[in-house]
Amino acid sequence: SVLTPELEVAHPAFSVSDLRAQEIDAAPSGAPADADADADADAGAAESGAGAPRPWPRSLLAKSELPYSQLMPSTSGTLALGAPRLVQRLAAEESSSVGVGPAAPGRQSRLGALRRERVSVPRGSLLGASERLLKQHAKSGALLEVTFAGESGSGNGVTAEFYSALALALQERAANAELHMWVGDAEADDGQGPHLNPGAGLFPAPIDPSAPTPTALLARFAFVGRLMGKALLDGYTLPLPLSSHALALAAHGRLGDEPAPAPIAAGGAEGGAPVPPAAAKALLAVYGHKGRTLLELAAFSRTRALLLAEGEAAQAEALRLPDGSKVEDYCLVFADAQSGVQLVPGGRELLVDAANATDYVQRMLDLLLHAGIARQMEACRAGLAEVIGQHAPRCMSAVELGALLCGAREVEWDETSLLQHLVPTHGFTRSSAPYRHLVAALLEMDQPERRAFVQFTTGCPHLPPTGLAALNPMLSVSLKHCPDGAESELPSASTCFHVLKMPAYTSKEALSERLGYAIANSKGLIDMS
Numbered sequence: 001s002v003l004t005p006e007l008e009v010a011h012p013a014f015s016v017s018d019l020r021a022q023e024i025d026a027a028p029s030g031a032p033a034d035a036d037a038d039a040d041a042d043a044g045a046a047e048s049g050a051g052a053p054r055p056w057p058r059s060l061l062a063k064s065e066l067p068y069s070q071l072m073p074s075t076s077g078t079l080a081l082g083a084p085r086l087v088q089r090l091a092a093e094e095s096s097s098v099g100v101g102p103a104a105p106g107r108q109s110r111l112g113a114l115r116r117e118r119v120s121v122p123r124g125s126l127l128g129a130s131e132r133l134l135k136q137h138a139k140s141g142a143l144l145e146v147t148f149a150g151e152s153g154s155g156n157g158v159t160a161e162f163y164s165a166l167a168l169a170l171q172e173r174a175a176n177a178e179l180h181m182w183v184g185d186a187e188a189d190d191g192q193g194p195h196l197n198p199g200a201g202l203f204p205a206p207i208d209p210s211a212p213t214p215t216a217l218l219a220r221f222a223f224v225g226r227l228m229g230k231a232l233l234d235g236y237t238l239p240l241p242l243s244s245h246a247l248a249l250a251a252h253g254r255l256g257d258e259p260a261p262a263p264i265a266a267g268g269a270e271g272g273a274p275v276p277p278a279a280a281k282a283l284l285a286v287y288g289h290k291g292r293t294l295l296e297l298a299a300f301s302r303t304r305a306l307l308l309a310e311g312e313a314a315q316a317e318a319l320r321l322p323d324g325s326k327v328e329d330y331c332l333v334f335a336d337a338q339s340g341v342q343l344v345p346g347g348r349e350l351l352v353d354a355a356n357a358t359d360y361v362q363r364m365l366d367l368l369l370h371a372g373i374a375r376q377m378e379a380c381r382a383g384l385a386e387v388i389g390q391h392a393p394r395c396m397s398a399v400e401l402g403a404l405l406c407g408a409r410e411v412e413w414d415e416t417s418l419l420q421h422l423v424p425t426h427g428f429t430r431s432s433a434p435y436r437h438l439v440a441a442l443l444e445m446d447q448p449e450r451r452a453f454v455q456f457t458t459g460c461p462h463l464p465p466t467g468l469a470a471l472n473p474m475l476s477v478s479l480k481h482c483p484d485g486a487e488s489e490l491p492s493a494s495t496c497f498h499v500l501k502m503p504a505y506t507s508k509e510a511l512s513e514r515l516g517y518a519i520a521n522s523k524g525l526i527d528m529s
Contacts, residue, residue, distance in 0.1 A: 115142040121162070122149040127169050130162075131219065134226040138386040143234050157495025160459030163231055167240040170224065171195040171202070179217055180205045181376075183286055184338070200285035201243030206372030208341045218379040225250065225383025228405055233388055237407040239462040244398045245282040249377045250384060251393035251401050255282050255369065274302065279369050287368065290338075293330070294361055296321055301358040319354070327354045334360060336367055343367065407462030411450035418442055421468035427479025427504075437508040438477060438500075441515065449516070456519045459495035473498050486510075490518040 117140065121129045137144060146162040147154045169175065173194055176182055182202045196202065204221070207214060224240075228250065231238040245255050255278040275283070275298050283291030300321055307316035320326060334347030342348060343363040352360045366372070384393060393401065422442075424435045445453065451461040457475060464470035477500040482489040486503035487510060493500050505511040 116145050117142040118145045118147065118154070120147045120149045123165070126165055127175070130166055130227070131223045134223060134230060137230070138226045138383070144230060155496035157459040157497075159234075160236055160495060163227075163236045163238045164455065164460045166227060167238055168195060170240055171197075179220060180207070180339070181217065181220060198241070198243070198286070201241045201246065203243045203246050203282070203286040204249075204373040204376045206336065206339050206341060206367045207376070208339075209367070209371040209374070213375070218375060221376045221379040222383035225380040225385075226387055227383075228380075229384045229387025232392075232405055237460045237462050237464065238405055239409075239460055240406060241409060242402065242406060243282075243286060244402060245278075245286065246377075247401050247405075248278075248398035249373070250380050251396060251398060253377070253381065255279055274298070275365065279365060282369060283365075294364055297327065297352075297357050298361045300327065300354075301361060304354060305358070327352060327357050332360065334363070336364065339367075339372070341367055341372065403465035407460070407464055408467065409462060410447060411454055411461075411463055413442065413450075413468055415439060415443060417468055421471070421474060423474050423476040425476045425478045425499075427481075428477055428502075432504075433506075434479075434502065434504045434511065435477060437505060437511045438502065438515075440508050441512045444512070452519050453515075456522055457493045457495065457500050458498050471498055476500070477502055479504060487514075489514075491515050492518065493522075 117137070119133055119137075121133060144159070145154065145156075146159045148158065148162075151158075170181070173184075173196060176184055176196060181204065182196055183198065183205050184196065207217070227240075228238060230236075242250075248255055255276075275295060280291075280295055283294055285291075287294075300319065304316045304319050307313075307319065321330075328351065330352070332352035334343040334350040334352065335341065336343070343360070344350065350356075381393075396404065418439045419430060422439065424430055424432060428435045442450070442453065454463055455461040458471065468475060475498045480489060480491065480501040480503045482503045486505050489503045491500060491502040491514060502511070502515075505514065
């Protein structure tokens with residue numbers, strides 16, 4: 001369960017008078033000012049039974065003079081994660097330069113702080129140590145603060161780096177070759193570099209549904225679920241590029257609005273049913289050419305079945321695939337080439353032809369999008385529910401969940417947003433030449449360079465969904481004093497406070513070169529100054 005506060009309000013600051021345990025399911029669509037709203041919510045919960053989720057108390061929102069759009073910025077996700085995290089966000093805003101403002105005269109703001117638990121993990125065995133850590137910590141409501149063993153850094157920036165490091169570890173090609181977590185042949189992944197890079201995002205690789213339980217694989221997916229939940233709960237970005245289809249399965253147990261394809265009986269149905277739109281989108285996005293081939297075979301089979309039903313045997317025999325080929329020309333067998341799973345006993349020796357193409361397509365859909373990934377996604381959902389409960393993910397669409405959890409994969413900014421949200425401090429102003437050089441250098445960066453800069457200054461390569469404006473603390477740049485001259489020093493960063501400490505370089509070229517060198521050689525280094 002989560003905590004729901006009863007708040008005494010003095011505009012615009014809040015004072016917590018009492019906290020009571022309660023489950024919530026979804027945020028309201030607005031903030032009605034009904035004094036009896038909580039009583040109605042209590043009555044509704046009573047009618048639904050003791051175990052039913054209780055709606056969010058609307059008087060909490062009604063008492064606030066803040067606009068609902070500011071209290072609940074873009075999704076129902078923040079409220080769904082519980083009142084302690086909402087209060088934490090308000091406290092952070094209150095203490096920031098863009099917060100909710102000072103307390104009313106004569107009233108002290110008392111939002112309090114969530115309990116923190118500090119842990120240390122070794123970089124050398126990050127995945128194994130983190131699996132054990134989150135298994136123990138999953139049901140704790142405390143904020144998790146991570147340090148790396150043997151390193152002096154601590155705080156929000158180091159914890160953000162912990163989530164970023166885990167995201168990279170989960171994408172390693174070597175680890176995926178051993179455990180087969182993700183589809184490794186996804187389209188738009190060039191196969192180069194140490195990490196998987198699928199264009200549509202990571203999607204679980206299928207396994208043989210009849211094989212013994214793969215304990216290590218399911219434990220890793222349960223860990224991914226716990227990691228997602230903890231990042232959501234504590235407000236950290238997890239830059240793991242999960243596909244929207246995987247996120248929908250994790251949150252709702254289905255690919256989209258339609259349920260996943262149901263398991264099929266041996267032999268399949270003659271002609272087959274049309275592939276559901278969500279399944280078709282997943283096939284095309286995740287599997288590319290392989291997905292297109294399956295959809296073409298499905299359309300071929302339906303058309304052939306209709307022709308045969310109408311007595312048009314000759315036309316059915318002359319039917320071809322869109323490229324003019326016969327089904328037999330594709331040399332397909334009843335086995336998945338990538339995973340090696342046989343769709344039927346002896347499937348590697350059974351060729352796919354026009355007569356059995358329907359059965360082949362249905363069995364492949366079952367393997368790729370249903371039975372072959374069911375155990376993995378059930379483990380992931382169970383891990384997620386351990387941390388944030390079963391109701392919170394249902395409040396969010398896959399798009400909302402992806403935005404809250406993974407942030408924005410593309411780092412977007414322009415001159416206006418940089419001038420507004422990159423704050424010059426401690427020796428710099430917006431008219432300072434080095435500050436202007438920095439803005440110009442940032443505008444020239446490509447996407448990998450932008451992600452590296454954001455990682456260098458915040459500990460995470462992804463920005464929040466609304467970009468630089470959502471960073472708290474705001475991104476700032478301060479003057480780094482250099483007794484031997486600016487050109488002799490490298491910039492550094494304080495990730496906990498989102499501060500770039502930069503010498504007063506005399507040209508954009510010098511700044512770009514020194515900043516790029518610092519970013520490239522900063523892995524694992526924490527600035528404590």
